[in-house]
Amino acid sequence: MQKALLFIALVLVAGLVAAEQPVVDAAGKFRQLGTLLPTPNVYRNAAGAPGHGYWQQRADYKIDVRLDERQRRVSASETITYTNESPDALSYLWLQLDQNRFNANSLERRSEAAQQNSETEDSTYSFSRMRRDHAAADTEYGYTIESVKRGNRKLPYTIVDTMMRIDLAEPLAPGSEIVFSVDWSFNVTEQAAVNSRGGYEYFPETDTYLYYLAQWFPRLVAYTDYTAWQHKQFLGRGEFTLEFGDYEVAITVPADHVVSATGELMNAEAVLSDVQRQRLARAMQEQRQPVFIVTPDEAKANEQRRERGNKTWRFTATNVRDFAFASSRKFIWDAMIHEQDDTANPVVLVMSFYPTEAQPIWSRYSTHAVAHTMAVYSRFSFPYPYPTSQSVNTWKGGGMEYPMITFNGYRPELTEVNEDDEQLTYSRSIKQSLIGVIIHEVGHNYFPMVVNSDERQWTWMDEGLNSFLQYVAEREWEENFHEYEESQSVLDHVIEYMLSEKQVPIMTQSDSILQFGPNAYTKPTAALMVLRETVMGRELFDFAFREYARRWMFKRPTPADFFRTLEDASAVDLDWFWRGWFYGTDHVDVALTRVREFQVSSQDPDIEFAENRKQAQREMAEPLIQKRNREEGRETYVESRRELEDFYNEHDKFTPSNKDRNDYREFLDDLEDWERAALERAVREADYIYFVDFANVGGLVSPLPLAITYADGSTGSYDIPAEIWRRNPDNVTKALVSDKRITAIELDPLQQTADADRSNNYFPQRIVPSRLELYKRDEETRDLMADMLAELKAEKDDKKALPLKPGN
Amino acid sequence: MQRRAFVGTTLAALALPLPALSHRLRYGLTSVVWNARTDVLEITHRLHVHDVLRALVEHYDLRNPDLTDVRTLAQATLYTSKRFALIGEGIGRLTDVGAELAGEFVLVFQEAAVVSLPDRVRVRARMLMELFPEQQNQVNLHVNGVSRTVVFGQEDLERGVELGSSLG
Numbered sequence: 001m002q003k004a005l006l007f008i009a010l011v012l013v014a015g016l017v018a019a020e021q022p023v024v025d026a027a028g029k030f031r032q033l034g035t036l037l038p039t040p041n042v043y044r045n046a047a048g049a050p051g052h053g054y055w056q057q058r059a060d061y062k063i064d065v066r067l068d069e070r071q072r073r074v075s076a077s078e079t080i081t082y083t084n085e086s087p088d089a090l091s092y093l094w095l096q097l098d099q100n101r102f103n104a105n106s107l108e109r110r111s112e113a114a115q116q117n118s119e120t121e122d123s124t125y126s127f128s129r130m131r132r133d134h135a136a137a138d139t140e141y142g143y144t145i146e147s148v149k150r151g152n153r154k155l156p157y158t159i160v161d162t163m164m165r166i167d168l169a170e171p172l173a174p175g176s177e178i179v180f181s182v183d184w185s186f187n188v189t190e191q192a193a194v195n196s197r198g199g200y201e202y203f204p205e206t207d208t209y210l211y212y213l214a215q216w217f218p219r220l221v222a223y224t225d226y227t228a229w230q231h232k233q234f235l236g237r238g239e240f241t242l243e244f245g246d247y248e249v250a251i252t253v254p255a256d257h258v259v260s261a262t263g264e265l266m267n268a269e270a271v272l273s274d275v276q277r278q279r280l281a282r283a284m285q286e287q288r289q290p291v292f293i294v295t296p297d298e299a300k301a302n303e304q305r306r307e308r309g310n311k312t313w314r315f316t317a318t319n320v321r322d323f324a325f326a327s328s329r330k331f332i333w334d335a336m337i338h339e340q341d342d343t344a345n346p347v348v349l350v351m352s353f354y355p356t357e358a359q360p361i362w363s364r365y366s367t368h369a370v371a372h373t374m375a376v377y378s379r380f381s382f383p384y385p386y387p388t389s390q391s392v393n394t395w396k397g398g399g400m401e402y403p404m405i406t407f408n409g410y411r412p413e414l415t416e417v418n419e420d421d422e423q424l425t426y427s428r429s430i431k432q433s434l435i436g437v438i439i440h441e442v443g444h445n446y447f448p449m450v451v452n453s454d455e456r457q458w459t460w461m462d463e464g465l466n467s468f469l470q471y472v473a474e475r476e477w478e479e480n481f482h483e484y485e486e487s488q489s490v491l492d493h494v495i496e497y498m499l500s501e502k503q504v505p506i507m508t509q510s511d512s513i514l515q516f517g518p519n520a521y522t523k524p525t526a527a528l529m530v531l532r533e534t535v536m537g538r539e540l541f542d543f544a545f546r547e548y549a550r551r552w553m554f555k556r557p558t559p560a561d562f563f564r565t566l567e568d569a570s571a572v573d574l575d576w577f578w579r580g581w582f583y584g585t586d587h588v589d590v591a592l593t594r595v596r597e598f599q600v601s602s603q604d605p606d607i608e609f610a611e612n613r614k615q616a617q618r619e620m621a622e623p624l625i626q627k628r629n630r631e632e633g634r635e636t637y638v639e640s641r642r643e644l645e646d647f648y649n650e651h652d653k654f655t656p657s658n659k660d661r662n663d664y665r666e667f668l669d670d671l672e673d674w675e676r677a678a679l680e681r682a683v684r685e686a687d688y689i690y691f692v693d694f695a696n697v698g699g700l701v702s703p704l705p706l707a708i709t710y711a712d713g714s715t716g717s718y719d720i721p722a723e724i725w726r727r728n729p730d731n732v733t734k735a736l737v738s739d740k741r742i743t744a745i746e747l748d749p750l751q752q753t754a755d756a757d758r759s760n761n762y763f764p765q766r767i768v769p770s771r772l773e774l775y776k777r778d779e780e781t782r783d784l785m786a787d788m789l790a791e792l793k794a795e796k797d798d799k800k801a802l803p804l805k806p807g808n
Numbered sequence: 809m810q811r812r813a814f815v816g817t818t819l820a821a822l823a824l825p826l827p828a829l830s831h832r833l834r835y836g837l838t839s840v841v842w843n844a845r846t847d848v849l850e851i852t853h854r855l856h857v858h859d860v861l862r863a864l865v866e867h868y869d870l871r872n873p874d875l876t877d878v879r880t881l882a883q884a885t886l887y888t889s890k891r892f893a894l895i896g897e898g899i900g901r902l903t904d905v906g907a908e909l910a911g912e913f914v915l916v917f918q919e920a921a922v923v924s925l926p927d928r929v930r931v932r933a934r935m936l937m938e939l940f941p942e943q944q945n946q947v948n949l950h951v952n953g954v955s956r957t958v959v960f961g962q963e964d965l966e967r968g969v970e971l972g973s974s975l976g
């Protein structure tokens with residue numbers, strides 16, 4: 001730390017600091033977003049709210065669908081009422097045919113490149129790819145469109161891969177509606193073979209099936225004010241944006257199946273037993289523990305049954321943007337209610353459906369995880385607006401969301417207890433992954449199932465916002481969720497991605513995103529964490545975020561609406577934040593480069609010169625030769641002839657002269673009264689003044705939270721807002737005044753800014769060990785691992801490889 | 809001689825595809841950092857725990873691998889190190905250090921002594937590619953304050969990375 005006595009009055013300090021910060025690129029990082037955002041209009045106003053002319057289309061569906069279990073095929077008749085609320089006349093309509101993606105001739109299949117072997121440099125053809133191709137060869141996937149009609153008149157249509165254009169005899173005028181029907185069928189994909197979001201799973205041990213139908217019916221393409229028809233082909237990644245509407249769906253399945261579906265069951269008396277209906281009534285009173293509607297034992301018994309005939313389950317759903325269902329004779333079914341403070345929808349029926357293979361973890365956690373999600377998400381947005389919320393176990397891992405129903409993964413594994421016995425157990429990782437995926441998928445019921453953003457264009461608007469709230473909800477489920485070490489926060493996790501060279505901004509169209517997961521999920525989560533916990537604070541952020549959700553509930557927001565709302569509701573100018581985190585690829589790395597310490601000088605030479613002498617003695621070592629000469633007892637020439645000494649031998653440069661005293665008197669005379677009073681007070685209080693220098697190494701401007709340690713052992717904090725960079729985004733100096741001497745400063749001590757390099761965050765400097773060095777410090781682990789690696793390297797791998805030979 | 813489309817290849821594993829997850833994407837991240845204090849290249853691979861478990865089931869014929877067990881972590885280390893290479897003049901052979909569980913992820917550590925830093929390195933990162941067609945592995949190289957990134961997809965075998973004067 002540099003110690004010097006400041007000879008200027010305190011009032012000049014500010015001027016000094018300003019002089020050290022030249023205006024460099026001042027407009028860049030703090031420039032208002034301006035033309036980066038679309039101009040506000042009658043549809044979307046400058047506050048980020050729906051404008052007075054906002055509109056959106058509407059699509060209502062009535063569907064009769066039949067599942068042929070023997071053929072594993074569904075067929076349906078679908079009647080769509082499409083209402084044109086736009087100001088445009090539409091001469092044709094577009095429908096999405098997502099099942100066509102699985103057809104052997106789809107755009108996705110034809111544009112697929114060969115796989116490469118992970119150990120060699122050869123092309124490869126994997127078991128999984130072969131299985132999928134076998135499935136496609138054995139079964140024709142994709143829709144068979146039986147008819148498209150308006151009344152009894154056929155409507156001409158053209159299929160373009162996963163889209164179908166229906167040509168109208170005359171344009172559909174603004175404000176008018178059209179009713180038309182589509183009859184169709186398709187073979188259900190085997191999910192494990194085809195890698196689809198829906199399909200069926202076969203359980204060979206019991207010769208049973210579990211069906212889950214998603215993106216299963218032709219759906220209206222969204223028509224919007226910002227992009228007209230959103231009919232980019234479905235290539236498997238960019239998901240959906242859809243129109244809201246009401247659904248009446250009749251699902252005919254084998255009589256011993258249990259069906260879970262979007263919406264409310266309307267004919268329980270026709271499809272459930274008396275006992276099941278009594279249990280369901282009991283569940284409607286239970287909010288602590290789920291009640292089994294179908295017990296585990298009953299589900300096992302059902303697996304052995306093969307009832308003849310069918311039953312039709314009837315569901316309705318109001319104001320939803322999609323519909324999905326699952327059906328199986330394998331289902332265990334439990335339910336309880338979630339109560340919420342909402343007069344319009346005070347009670348939500350929470351349910352889970354899962355096969356025996358998912359036990360015991362599913363009955364213990366699934367329904368609770370659904371209820372917890374709604375409690376947390378509603379606090380950040382609006383009360384859950386639907387009557388049911390369901391979690392269905394449809395696969396081993398991962399998840400997918402639809403209104404009121406989510407398909408979720410993670411099952412326990414069979415573990416060998418002893419030679420003759422196995423039991424189903426689950427690891428901590430499986431448990432937390434299950435809870436995490438349920439939170440995420442149920443969370444999607446808010447974003448984008450209700451706040452209907454356009455995922456095919458801006459993935460982050462639902463995956464990013466939802467992952468952020470998932471992160472919040474997980475940490476409200478239990479402490480240390482998914483964390484085994486302190487460095488596992490999302491802000492630590494995102495750093496390596498933000499350091500990478502080939503990033504694209506979050507604000508990139510979905511199909512062009514590189515590293516989809518970190519870009520669309522992790523980085524927005526990290527950004528919103530910084531925004532909530534550091535930039536805005538919880539109170540302002542939570543209010544503004546909730547305002548965004550409520551403004552756009554059952555409407556279709558764009559990124560500008562989100563950005564504008566958060567500013568509009570908080571009075572915090574966040575353009576620099578959006579510019580840096582969402583439109584840029586810089587990372588956070590701020591270095592604390594220097595600290596200089598000062599105290600205000602009285603300028604009185606009779607006081608200050610003596611202090612200066614002491615400081616000079618502290619800072620300047622006596623010349624070694626002089627010191628050792630004295631220690632040897634060597635007498636200097638002048639010491640041996642004292643008569644040669646004069647004024648300069650008696651006084652050093654710190655002895656005040658008359659001129660110094662006169663200068664001091666003149667200095668005092670030149671001060672205004674208030675300046676003199678201020679100086680006297682500063683001298684009396686003897687405050688310390690620190691100039692702390694920061695360099696913006698990473699480029700992304702960031703708030704600067706500081707932890708300060710004082711000489712007396714006490715500690716404090718000081719938060720510098722990001723606006724300190726507004727005049728110079730590369731280097732800034734902050735003046736800190738303290739009545740106590742500072743001995744240490746740490747930048748970002750709570751690791752709340754995603755700072756990539758913590759080794760430059762300390763004064764005095766510290767050596768920060770790398771992760772690998774920390775790992776190697778644990779000698780026991782290191783030695784055990786070394787032994788084990790040596791042992792394993794001596795063993796031969798037992799790999800299962802598809803044998804290939806050159807063709808003849 | 810005409811060869812079939814899958815000429816001269818072998819397959820590493822019998823790979824059953826996982827669901828088309830919208831919400832957990834197949835993505836590995838490797839950082840290569842030159843530690844100037846020790847003159848060592850420190851390599852940290854970050855892979856999702858469930859993907860690693862899947863790889864261990866397939867490659868080591870494990871019924872239910874336990875990543876809290878040192879043997880399983882060592883297997884994860886070997887699985888990863890066999891699929892990663894970093895070669896450059898003046899860089900020693902990669903040494904397997906070990907692995908640890910970190911939340912949802914497995915961190916696998918390797919290191920290499922550095923005699924002199926080269927202008928160019930060759931990198932290979934094929935972890936999990938044989939299991940997941942959509943797997944992407946990103947490798948970040950951080951040397952002397954400069955970062956270089958290469959991303960590996962199914963079609964990328966080995967990539968050259970120019971580090972040039974950044975190495976000093």
